[in-house]
Amino acid sequence: MKPGPVALRELQAPLLAWYRAVQRDLPWRRTRDPYRIWISEAMLQQTRVEAVIGHYERFVARFPSVQALAEADTQAVLEAWSGLGYYRRARALHATAQELVARHLGVFPQRAAELVQLHGIGPYTAGAVASIAFDAPDALVDGNVERVFARWLGWELPRASPELKRRSWQLADELVPAAGAGEWNQALMELGAVVCTPRKPRCLACPVAAWCTAHRTGRAEALPLERAKPATLEVELLVHVVREGGQYLLVKRPEQGRMAGLLEFPSIETAPGEVLWPRALQAEFATGDELARVRHAITRHRIHARVVEARLLRPVVAGELADARGARWVYSSPERLGQLALTGMARKLCALLH
Ligand code: SF4
Structure with missing residues (x-):
């Protein structure tokens, strides 16, 4: 019984x-x-x-x-x-x-x-x-x-x-x-x-x-039953590391949606497009050397990031530029980076950059 x-x-x-x-x-x-x-x-x-x-x-x-x-x-x-x-x-x-x-x-x-x-x-x-x-x-x-x-x-x-x-x-x-x-x-x-x-x-x-x-x-390890895993989605990302005078340029994500309000390096999703990085950046970059390739997972998304050195093609005043979706740019000294509210991937990149 x-x-x-x-x-x-x-x-x-x-x-x-x-x-x-x-x-x-x-x-x-x-x-x-x-x-x-x-x-x-x-x-x-x-x-x-x-x-x-x-x-x-x-x-x-x-x-x-x-x-x-x-x-x-x-x-x-x-x-x-x-x-x-x-x-x-x-x-x-x-x-x-x-x-x-x-x-x-x-x-x-x-x-x-x-x-x-x-x-x-x-x-x-x-x-x-x-x-x-x-x-x-x-x-x-x-x-x-x-x-x-x-x-x-x-x-x-x-x-x-x-x-x-x-x-x-x-x-x-x-x-x-x-x-x-x-x-x-x-x-x-x-x-x-x-x-x-x-x-x-x-x-x-x-x-x-x-x-x-x-x-x-004899069912201890089997219970509760495993759930079927959702299919993973591959995401490709180009991440710009902009350094000027020992400072990094970060962008704040929109206040709604995934990773809301967190800071990250300016990123463009190249495939499949607009899944986790849905906004087109207003700034234009000249890209330089590749710094790293990084893999990162967010829920069912597998992110393959290509991290490149970059510079802005027009000047940006700290804290003043707002793009069409309300993101804002923040300058930060390298020492402060680790204490900021960063996305998981930005945190991973900081560890690589220092
Ligand atoms: S409660 Fe958990 S640990 Fe205890 S006997 Fe049952 S399955 Fe084993």
Whole structure:
């Protein structure tokens, strides 16, 4: 017989005992401040814990409260986020901080149902902040929890599929305890992060193996099922490196769309055309020597960049030239380059150029 929520309640005590004994000491686990927990959750989405720790500590030192973040300049927020990627999250964070101050005087609502009303806070983050900061009896589901549930129950469903999400939220709501929800939610995620991992789950060290269908049936590593991969798209790019007096010319991407508002070297997409670099540059270049060939991946796009030295055929005054789509030119000294809010590929190029 497959275990249901009633049988699964039996595993709560051993899972919590395991979590109390082995949980990792992470900076955001030493606080109940909803602001800090929210920042950590935003950073942890799609980024590894080890990579987040330093960024988290610098970010909360620079913006120690929701008010400080709300009042900050957008570019300063993007710079503090620099290196984490997914800059849309930084913009959403900034906008949500402003909304929190405007609507709630900077005081976080304590239940997930209220938090989720704020733009930029989804059901997972709402559940995490409510349960961890306020110990509200609110559930959460992330990729770790989906994987753990699929294995416990032997669900033969694709990773991140709508049906897996629906069932996972239903089960999470049924299992979340009236008291100690924050600890329970973190124990579930910790199990997924360190024992019930996507590859090679450590079933022999698992505190709840006795309740696990996938372990019993030898399906642990197979669940949840793999998703079909979308076809990749090859993109060819000509990247201009314009140097003058030890400074580089960068262009700011439009405020909407992919990599919105980030800085990059002036680039022209030569094939297939207008996929990731949809705007025609207004400036004209004389191109010189090839400096490098760079490969870079953005979601399903495989970018093949040819990087060339270039000079402008007419002078550009720093910060003044605006092209038809509102991009603007910025001069930057080489030392400052690494601290700017750059695209991932511009960051890669900076490392090559120095
Ligand atoms: S027994 Fe294995 S598959 Fe099941 S929850 Fe534990 S680690 Fe995951």
